[in-house]
Amino acid sequence: MSSLPPAAFPQREHDSHKGNFGRVMLCGGSRGMAGSIALASIAALHTGSGLVSAAIPDRCLETVASFHPCLMTIPVADDAQGRFSVDAITTLAPSLDRFDAWGCGPGMTTGEGSMRIVQHVLQATKLARVFDADSLNCLAKINWGQQPPLNHHHLVLTPHPGELSRLTHVDAKNRDLQIEAAQNLAAHHHVTIVVKGGPSVVVDATRRWTNSTGNPGMATAGSGDVLTGVITSLLGQGLSAWDAARLGVWIHGAAGDKAAARHGQAGMTAWELLAELPQVIAAFDSESM
Amino acid sequence: MSSLPPAAFPQREHDSHKGNFGRVMLCGGSRGMAGSIALASIAALHTGSGLVSAAIPDRCLETVASFHPCLMTIPVADDAQGRFSVDAITTLAPSLDRFDAWGCGPGMTTGEGSMRIVQHVLQATKLARVFDADSLNCLAKINWGQQPPLNHHHLVLTPHPGELSRLTHVDAKNRDLQIEAAQNLAAHHHVTIVVKGGPSVVVDATRRWTNSTGNPGMATAGSGDVLTGVITSLLGQGLSAWDAARLGVWIHGAAGDKAAARHGQAGMTAWELLAELPQVIAAFDSESM
Amino acid sequence: MSSLPPAAFPQREHDSHKGNFGRVMLCGGSRGMAGSIALASIAALHTGSGLVSAAIPDRCLETVASFHPCLMTIPVADDAQGRFSVDAITTLAPSLDRFDAWGCGPGMTTGEGSMRIVQHVLQATKLARVFDADSLNCLAKINWGQQPPLNHHHLVLTPHPGELSRLTHVDAKNRDLQIEAAQNLAAHHHVTIVVKGGPSVVVDATRRWTNSTGNPGMATAGSGDVLTGVITSLLGQGLSAWDAARLGVWIHGAAGDKAAARHGQAGMTAWELLAELPQVIAAFDSESM
């Protein structure tokens, strides 16, 4: 591999069953963006989660289910456009405790249904969570950065520059200031933040880590959804937010490098990136077992 | 191969047609868990069954059908949530005799519709059957272990530790006691039971056999569904319950070992496991023909 | 290759457009058996047809369309069970002239809607046609063998032993008598008949040809559907019924042999067989160009 991974991959015991490797939930999607949550969910399967469920607007269920037969799909109340309805949280709330980690955001839009889900999941401070994409835009809409701090040690945010700008009001093009603002936000709410870019930087209240893997070919639709699935999976397998974020970003970048080597930077899509996850992770097997 | 298979694979005559290799039915699925019965059905196709039908809740038909063009799908009466309705057995009962083996359970839930199906299929003692997943939970709900014995020589059960615990009231973590209880249940009802684990153990009234293939990477969603399809297929090709269970477990584990070698234990899903079935089975061709 | 092909593969001119290689229609399917007509249609694409349309019961359209983005699909009036309705022929009749060949039968059932389609297409004696599967059972229901002869020089039938028995009233297990009866039927109606088996035999009024490719692994669901697509494609590219039937059977068997070599006889499905068609056909390129 091109560089050393920042954390150890979770070990597997020989007498295991699928629950041992984490039950994770990926929550998102909407009609027209159903593929996003499928990508995140399949990425979690390939990162080693034993049981992966996708909670999606009812109308998107068949589309998401058709992408991989090993996914479980949970239909959630939706509106006429196939987005989470205001009642969606009612279906989801009782499920929070049944999962070891939640990933939230890909393709979910920022409608009222999504707002309620995000605010509810935000309160579950004991649950390991990843907030990505529109769930970050929901946080921006409630001006989360100005709200009283909560202990969110188990929360990872994965904003791209535009999302981070909406969260912190710092210009998307000023990378140094963005990283600074992300670290302030991380300190305020005790979260870990992946500041996406070339290279991506992971920050928490006091630490900064710069990723050494990845390439511009990963700037393609769905790439971030895959990252959400990878980090959610690692959280569900017991890594800390800091380790899951760093190792997830590193694995994602290494898979992107393999995809670019095989298909070229322009020709690869996030589907090719996803397909390389097993090879990247398998390298941990041979090194550590 | 890593070890010798416990039974011979069924031979094929040169002047064959697809009916010669067994017509099998896989019965299960529900909205949100449609992939499970697709996995079982496709596994049966790849294990050599000439004709494979999936009996599924009506609303799941298109999802299951889209996973493989060689599957036939049979729509069964369902309820508003896409689960078998209480009338489902009416559709299915006349079909019992048209198949050489039935596999029952993956993703079917334990609602009233499933309960009636399981109880009906249970009575068909001359039919070769596999009960897995929720069909085992249905048996637990009727306290089957305490019911008068029937001659179920053609019945294979494939419980994981949690399902076995519900069937036998023995703690899922006490493996020795679980195997003991499984053998008692096997003796009572004249069935063959696959006690899943690392390694899996197959028991009937008097025998115990420990599998030598497999790895922890197989502890992943859908892996058991594939096993159901493999054993159902072998039953449909004329193997005894004892041979089909052992050979099925062995093939399933060998395919899992190939998948882990290619994709890593964490990175593989049951879809990769399924994809290795032909290679495992092809090795029998070259050895025996 | 294991043996010499019985006819030359159609040549391609350099200044070609997709219409040059034949517009073919595959007609069949029903809810629960939609994959069959998808297999036939995709096989026609891979055999070189430039434009392939599948005419299917309306309710099956999305399922069939999802199997290959290069297929065109034509929705036809259907009944509540997703089978061709009695009005189906109304949609189809005006299309007969727009295609160079029709393949008819896979998965279509023998309901009244199918009966009317088959009887109408039967009258189009100038059109190159393949009748397979349930379209043969429809012919049996009208006791076609006893009807006055028509000049069907452009018609190929592809019965398996059971279908041939229904057409000719000769026991499916008596292969010699079946071939004899097929030839009598071929002579009566001036058709070409593929008598499937190990090996398959092609007969017309005066000739018999025995195929040298193929293996028992091809006795699997969907294998016959692929053959229908291959022969329809060859007819659409201008081969005679006699040449298209023989070359189609030979190509189909050679693809089956490649699939068995790669995946094993038990492990292969018709989907693997289909995937080998291009390699078999590509060998003609290198030999003849």
Place this chain on the structure above:
Amino acid sequence: MSSLPPAAFPQREHDSHKGNFGRVMLCGGSRGMAGSIALASIAALHTGSGLVSAAIPDRCLETVASFHPCLMTIPVADDAQGRFSVDAITTLAPSLDRFDAWGCGPGMTTGEGSMRIVQHVLQATKLARVFDADSLNCLAKINWGQQPPLNHHHLVLTPHPGELSRLTHVDAKNRDLQIEAAQNLAAHHHVTIVVKGGPSVVVDATRRWTNSTGNPGMATAGSGDVLTGVITSLLGQGLSAWDAARLGVWIHGAAGDKAAARHGQAGMTAWELLAELPQVIAAFDSESM
């Protein structure tokens, strides 16, 4: 590669995000021809566009979405047959400015809904656009060649001989006259025209360029849809109409040559052609980086 490409492939900066590589819209499809717009859209993804949306008749959304999880799909008002309705343009018009390039036409039919879309998009002279397939037939219906000229420097047309004949009233079989007529049309409206054939020729008002890649195996359903996606993607990445048309035709032909080498000319479909795009484009990486 078999010949030198006619233009440089767009470069990628290291600190990129997905918006840098172009947001492109592919507009088309109808029930029964949904695969066409999926092919175009996926081709754009593999040509390097960071964000690709498909605007399709509402009823086709799930079918198109199922072909690739990285596509975004936009439902547009449709009629009972699943074609763009007369109101479709209302949904689409506000989106014109949000994309760097539009591709229009595959599978869209020439109904009133399509006519309105084409006429509206035609007026957006500052937008980079590709018109293909039925959008060309729509132009023919309004006798566009006789209309007053507009400055369409950013418009590429990709007619096959039949479409060009409808546009210019020149016999589809007279290739020299067709090229002549295309150049006259190009001069009148300041557009770039790809005159498809063996070989394809690209013309604008004053220039002619003859492609050196490609083969008769590309005369297959969906091949033109892939070309539309490739050229739209290149326009969205900032190439001029003239460069995008030539480079797109060259890449498309080179991918077709790779597909033919791997699968044979008869056996390949447009899906295999599409699958080779990354390899062709990756060769630019190694040459120029």
